[in-house]
Amino acid sequence: MSRESRKARSEFYARPWQGKNRHYDIVKEGVIAFVVIGVLVIAFSALFSSPDDPALTFKGWATDAPDNLYAVSVQQLAGTSGTATYGPPYNSNSDGVSVGPIFLQKLGGVTHPIDTANDYVITPLSSQVEPNDVSAALKVWNAASADQQTTWATDYDTALQATADDQGDLHIDKVATGDYGPVPDLAKGVVAMAASGAYDNAMTGQGQFFQTDQTKQLLLMGDGSYMDDKATADNLQGNTWGMMNEAGSWPGQQWLGFTSVWYQLPIFNAPDDQTDGFTRTLTDNADVIIAAILVVLLFTFALTPWIPVLRDLPRWIPLHRLVWKQYYREHGRAS
Amino acid sequence: MSAETKVPTGADFEPSTWTGVVRKRWLKNLPPEKMLPESQPSYVASWIYVFGMATIVAMVIAIVTGVIITLGGVQWFHESSTGRFFNSTHYWSVQLFFLFMVVHLWGKYWMSAWRGKRALTWITGVLAFLTAVGVGFTGYVITTNFNAQWIAFEAKDVMNAIGVGSVFNVTNLGQMVTFHVAPLPLALGIIVVAHILLVRRHGVVPPLDAIDPALESATAASTDETEAVAS
Amino acid sequence: MNLDQPASYWQIWDWISVSIPNLIVIVVMLLLFVLALVLPFPKGSDAE
Numbered sequence: 001m002s003r004e005s006r007k008a009r010s011e012f013y014a015r016p017w018q019g020k021n022r023h024y025d026i027v028k029e030g031v032i033a034f035v036v037i038g039v040l041v042i043a044f045s046a047l048f049s050s051p052d053d054p055a056l057t058f059k060g061w062a063t064d065a066p067d068n069l070y071a072v073s074v075q076q077l078a079g080t081s082g083t084a085t086y087g088p089p090y091n092s093n094s095d096g097v098s099v100g101p102i103f104l105q106k107l108g109g110v111t112h113p114i115d116t117a118n119d120y121v122i123t124p125l126s127s128q129v130e131p132n133d134v135s136a137a138l139k140v141w142n143a144a145s146a147d148q149q150t151t152w153a154t155d156y157d158t159a160l161q162a163t164a165d166d167q168g169d170l171h172i173d174k175v176a177t178g179d180y181g182p183v184p185d186l187a188k189g190v191v192a193m194a195a196s197g198a199y200d201n202a203m204t205g206q207g208q209f210f211q212t213d214q215t216k217q218l219l220l221m222g223d224g225s226y227m228d229d230k231a232t233a234d235n236l237q238g239n240t241w242g243m244m245n246e247a248g249s250w251p252g253q254q255w256l257g258f259t260s261v262w263y264q265l266p267i268f269n270a271p272d273d274q275t276d277g278f279t280r281t282l283t284d285n286a287d288v289i290i291a292a293i294l295v296v297l298l299f300t301f302a303l304t305p306w307i308p309v310l311r312d313l314p315r316w317i318p319l320h321r322l323v324w325k326q327y328y329r330e331h332g333r334a335s
Numbered sequence: 336m337s338a339e340t341k342v343p344t345g346a347d348f349e350p351s352t353w354t355g356v357v358r359k360r361w362l363k364n365l366p367p368e369k370m371l372p373e374s375q376p377s378y379v380a381s382w383i384y385v386f387g388m389a390t391i392v393a394m395v396i397a398i399v400t401g402v403i404i405t406l407g408g409v410q411w412f413h414e415s416s417t418g419r420f421f422n423s424t425h426y427w428s429v430q431l432f433f434l435f436m437v438v439h440l441w442g443k444y445w446m447s448a449w450r451g452k453r454a455l456t457w458i459t460g461v462l463a464f465l466t467a468v469g470v471g472f473t474g475y476v477i478t479t480n481f482n483a484q485w486i487a488f489e490a491k492d493v494m495n496a497i498g499v500g501s502v503f504n505v506t507n508l509g510q511m512v513t514f515h516v517a518p519l520p521l522a523l524g525i526i527v528v529a530h531i532l533l534v535r536r537h538g539v540v541p542p543l544d545a546i547d548p549a550l551e552s553a554t555a556a557s558t559d560e561t562e563a564v565a566s
Numbered sequence: 567m568n569l570d571q572p573a574s575y576w577q578i579w580d581w582i583s584v585s586i587p588n589l590i591v592i593v594v595m596l597l598l599f600v601l602a603l604v605l606p607f608p609k610g611s612d613a614e
Contacts, residue, residue, distance in 0.1 A: 012547050013451025017376040017538055019548030022610030024375035029385065033392040037431060041396055044430075045423035048569050052413065052422070053481035089501040097496045108501030212509030214487075219506070222488045231485050235575065238489065241583055247482050249569040250426075251587040254595075255433045255468070264581045287496035302461040305449035315543065319445040322603040324542035327378035333544040374613035382602040434591060438599050 019331075051247040053234075058203065058217075061226045062194035069194060071160055071170050072224035073187040076116040078157035079150070083219040084116040090219065091115070097285040099292055112215055117149070120220050124202040125189050134189035137182030144181065152181035238263040258297065262290045364536050378542050383446075386439035387534075391527065393432035394467075398520065400425040405516060409479060409508075422478075429471060436464065448540045456537065459530040466523045473515035476505055487511075 061069045075081035079093065087094030089111045096105030125138055141149060155178055163171040193199040203217040221227050236242035243260035246252035262268065263286065270283040282289060304310050314320060321328065346362035348355070403421045404411065411418035440460070442448075449457040476487040487505045494500035504510055573585040584592070 010451060012545075013541050014453075014537070015451075017541060017548075020377040021374040021613040022377045022380070023373060023613045024379060024610065025373070026371070026388075029388055030392065033385070033388050034395075037389065037392050037428075038396060040431065041393075041400075041424050041428045044427040045420055047567055048423070048427075049419065050412075050423040050426040051480075051482060051570070052419070052478070055480050055484055086495075089495060104498035105495050105500075107498030111501035112504065212512075213504070213507040215504060215506040218484060218488055221484060227484065227488070230481065233572075235573070235583075235585070236485055241585075242489075244588060245573075245585050246587070249571055249573040249585075249587050251430055251591045252585065253433075253471070254588050254591050255437060255464075285496075287493045291493060291497050298461075298465065302458050304444070305454045305457055311447070311449075314445045314447040317445075318543075319603060320447070320543050323381045323383055323442070323446055324378050324545075326380045326607065326609070327542055327545070330377075331546055333542075334546045377610070377612075380607045380610065382605050382607055383599075386598075386602065430591065434595055434598075437595050438602065441599050442602065 048250070051250045053247045056221060056227055056230065057197075058194040058199045058221070059197045061221075061224075062191050062199075065224075065226050065229075066191050066195070067170060067172060068224045068226055069191050070172060070187045072220075073121055073190040074153065074157050074160055074183060075223065076120040076220075077149070077183055077186065078153035079116060080154070080157055081116055081223045083114060083120075083223055086219075097288045099285065099288050104288060114216055114219060117153070119216055121186055121190055123207075124193065124199055125186065127202050127207070128193070128198060130189060131192070133185050134192075137185035137189065140182040141186060148181070152179070152183050156180035156183040239269050259290075259294055262286075262293060365532060369535055369538075376539060376541065378545065379539050383438075383442040384539075386435050386442060389435040390432060390439050391531070393428050393435055394523075394527065396428040397425060397432055398524075400428055401516075401520070409477060409512060413479070425474075429474070433467070433471075436467070440464070446540065447543060450540050450543075451537065453533070453537050453540055456530060456533040459526055459533060463523065463526045463530055466519065466526055470515065470519045470523055473505075473511050473519060477508060477512050477515055479508070 058069070072081060076084060079085070083090060085094050087096035088106050089108050091114060092110055095103055097103075098105070122138065122141065125134060129135075130138065144152075156175070159175045159178055159180070160170055160172065162176070163174045165171065190199065193202075203220070205211050206216065231237055231242070232240075234247055235245050236247075238260075241260050241264065243256050243263065244252050244254060267279050267282050268286040268290070270277070270279040274280050300307060300310070346359050346366065348359065350356045350359050400421055404418070404425055407415070407418045407421070412422035413419075443457070443460065472486075472490065476483050476490070490505045491500055494503055494505055503514075569587075573587055575583045575585055576589055577583045
């Protein structure tokens, strides 16, 4: 098609329609749609209800996986947990993820500071009357220098991690003897406080009357394996199409397929024991790289009218002949 | 006896105020007969055309059920079976909303509906989809159950990775509730209204390769019946 | 019908896994699209 004829066609499509019209009642169509869809919604709701898996609690963690909560508490004191090493906006203990030299994660700065040792161990334990061994441990910890605290905590964290067996389970009773200061008692104190339910209360209120920000406690909940294991069991992990899935047997977010698919690619799933290589970099920075891919996809989607091949497919695969078959039958088609 | 001042109807008048300019612009582009027509071009004859309306209707039901939920509060659906029922209606209307929107999108793509200066209609549709995903996402993280915990925990990584996590904190329930209930649905509503007004203004796109009716009537007398393409 | 139980999954190849409920919705989307194209639409009366 020549440029002139393409332009002429475009102008024709833009002009108000001069041909035949048919009666069409938009308001009636809307009312019918409202009734039909309303009935469907009510029927599905009555038949299938909606998902509501109860939120996880620290009490649950202490009950179902106390050793894991213990180990995570040690990590919070040692500064080796996921939260402690996250970087902005929670702390500056890491530069965060990047695309090449671009570190968008650092952009906002540390706007939601989390000091894992104090926020997750010392402060909650100090907020209530503790058994003698825990209150003694708190005294020792608070009297020690920052360097001493770090040494105790990292030594114990290392020793504890060293007890891992083939399944990755830790054995608290098998930790090598050493100078760990009050760290074991503090970790024990957290587990006991969580088992009583008091830890949930402390983390929810965080010392305030009104508190509607769950950032601190949610980050803690995500450290360790308690929440992670439940997500895996429910098929909600990113690399098992978790972004599209929903709890139980309810439908999820099918429309997120084009975002979820990238997390399945092997290049974004380097095994944990792989410490270097290009796929390691891609995996560690998957979120920001995939975000960049999605921005490109979004622009492609929005600019479809101008993108060759993409804008021509409807002509090459003429499904439109089914849409307008009545019209073509009566009026023909321009070649 | 005072003389009656005749107020001009329609767009055929000279405005003397900003208000008048706005009215003239509006009536020229979107006169009442275009906003609420009793007819459509004869080529609007396919079931694919109902999916735009279906999407809007599902969205309206999602908004209505959402407003009902706001009356009960954030924890309502955990505590009462009525609350749970309305949570379900909200959930299912959103499922249907996305279902119909996808079919509507497929239809519009295969019809090349952006033709004839309708690119902005296409783009507002894309924006509506994007905004809807945002509304839906904030909805998920405020359900105060395990799903909300997990989704917020995962999504925070994406927000932080692109540098907006400090401003858009998905683990902050208070902030996510207000986002979900006010600015995001408002933005979606505005985009959808713009989308609909653009459709009304430009009219439904003619079929690909439709013969210009102006030329068609000129040659009608001499058109050979065998030239009509059998489908 | 109680949906509060783990979903089944349709697994093809190593890396594609779709939950059955999601699969049903996707199939319904495709079905509605196809039906919308092939089902005859009522003939309308001419208007001005």
